[in-house]
Structures are given as structure tokens and as C-alpha cells.
Amino acid sequence: MAISIMGEGTHEGTAPADAPTSESADRRIAALERALAQAQAELSDLRSTHQSLHDMLMHARTPVCMWRGDDLVYTLVNPAYSVSLPGRQLLGRPLLDVLREVLSEEAAQGFHALVNGVYRTGQPFLGSEVPVKLHDAENGCEDLRWFNIVYAPVRDGSDGIVGVCHYGVEITEQVRARQAAEAKAEELQRSAELIAAQQETIRALGTPLLPLAKGVLAMPLIGPIDARRSEQIMEGLLLGVAKEGASMVILDVTGVETIDTQAADAVVRAAQAVRLLGARVLVTGIQPSMAQVLVQLGVDLRGIATYSTLQSGIAAAMRAR
Secondary structure, eight states, rough: OOOOOOOOTOOOOOOOTTTTTTHHHHHHHHHHHHHHHHHHHHHHHHHHHHHHHHHHHOSSSSSSEEEEEETTEEEEEEHHHTSSSTTTTOTTHHHHHHHHHHHOOHHHHHHHHHHHHHHHOOOEEEEEEEEEEEEEETEEEEEEEEEEEEEEEEEETTEEEEEEEEEEEEEEEEHHEEEEEHHHHHHHHHHHHHHHHHHHHHHHSSSSOOEETTTTEEEEESSOOOOHOOOOOHHHHHHHHHHHTTTEEEEEEOOOOOOOHHHHHHHHHHHOOOOOOOOOEEEEEOHHHHHHHHHHHTTTTOOOEESSSHHHHHHHHHOOO
């Protein structure tokens, strides 16, 4: 019996159905080439973006740097940052080594711990108005400046922390302007307080209340009497009589050069107010010309004893005690 060596339905020299054809291979190659071209274009874009960011950071007028790895090694330093550490090679060096060259051991450890904390925890540090002493190479001295500082973690594609980036914005002019404004405000406040103290001194000197003996007070008045001073006279007399328990008050107007309706009314009202507290009022220093003006003004001085001199008024007050 003859046995066929060819499979049923097959012919010698025919390829299997699932074998790749020349046409399908060409399509796969074309697809791979398109994918490669797209990847290369994306890589080119990424490199361009990276270069643009690098150039921007390097030309920034604010200090920028980056540390990477557990040792926090400098991998990027822009010129503005280098100004703070002149004459030092930074790239490739651990942060702590550099800090120990420019700071005390305590300060270096503290600063390193701050940056390392950002690296370990991933929590950024935001510093507002941080004072920094920068070396001024031109003037050969240190210049105190202020910055708003950010220490931010640097992450890789899998969101792992690989370093820390430092970025600072100088706000020296704003801080100095604010400090100048605050100093000016303090100066104005001190001036206002001084003026208030001087005005209080002037008020006290303008309406002095002098104890002459037990129960006897004297208030010598000098200069013109306006509405404000009239109130001061009234207030000073009433407070003084109540505080001292005075029974006799002498108002001396020798130093009042001219008398008008307002001044006369102030004297009369003060005398009447003191009488309501149970004290007698003596008015001294009324000169003939002033008496004539008072009569012409129709000022009623009834119930108020008047004397031409302060000495005679004092003598009368002492006799009446």
C-alpha cells in the first residue's frame, strides 16, 4: 500500500500561512522607522527645552544652583550664585565641604541639615526675607542683602528624589525701602510724641496752679486768652480745687496785656465754676485801663473780690483763711 509523503492539501515548495511575507515585513520596518523618527524628534525637543532652561538659569540675575545625590554634590551653579563664593570651584564638590570653608562648623552643619532635610523628606523650604552676607569683590567687603529663597526637591522620571534645587529672588531694594519707611514712621511718631509733650508742657506753663498755703491756690495768667486756653483754665482750676480741697483761689491777670469779651468771660466763668465747688475767688492784677474795658464790656464781677496787685490778693487770702 502506497503512503503519500505530502500532507493533504499542501504542495511542495508552498510557505506556511502564518509565515511573514515581504510586504508585511516592509510595513513593520516602516512603522519602526516612523516610531524612531518620532522618538528622535521628541528627544530633540527635550534637549532643546533642557538647553533653554539651562541657559535661562545660567543667565538669571538671582542665585541658582543644584545639588544631587546623598552627598549633595554641586551639579549646576550659575554666575549669580558663584558671586557669593568667589574664587572657589563648586561643581563636583559636596555642599558640606564648601560650607565648611566659608562658615563656622555650627552654621555649616545647620545649613547642610536644612538642605538635606529637603532631600530626605521631599518637603520644600520657603524662606522669606533671608539676610545673606555676600562678598563684594569690587569693594573688597561683605554686603548684606535679602532674598526670598526656595529649596525644592529634584525628582527623576519615577518620582524619586535625586537632588535639591536652590533658587533665590533678591529683594534687597524692597527691604531697604521698607526699613527706610519704617524708620521714617518711627521718627515721625517720636516727633509727634515730642510735640504732644511740648504742648502739654506749654499748657501746664500757660495755666500753672500754685499752692501758696494750705487751702490757698494761685493761677497766674500770662498772654492772650483764647477759647482753647479758656477751657484749660477752667479744667485746671476745677481739678486743682477738687484735688487740694482749696477754699481760696487767686486768679492773677497781671500778665494779660489786653482784655476782651472772650478773656473776660473766661475769668468770670472760671470764678463761677470754682464758687460752685465751695471755694472763694480773688482776681488780682486788674489795672485801671483793664477795669475801664471791663465796665465798657458790661462784665459783671459781683461776688468776685478784686485787687490791684497779686501781693495784696495774697495778703487778703491769708487773712481770710
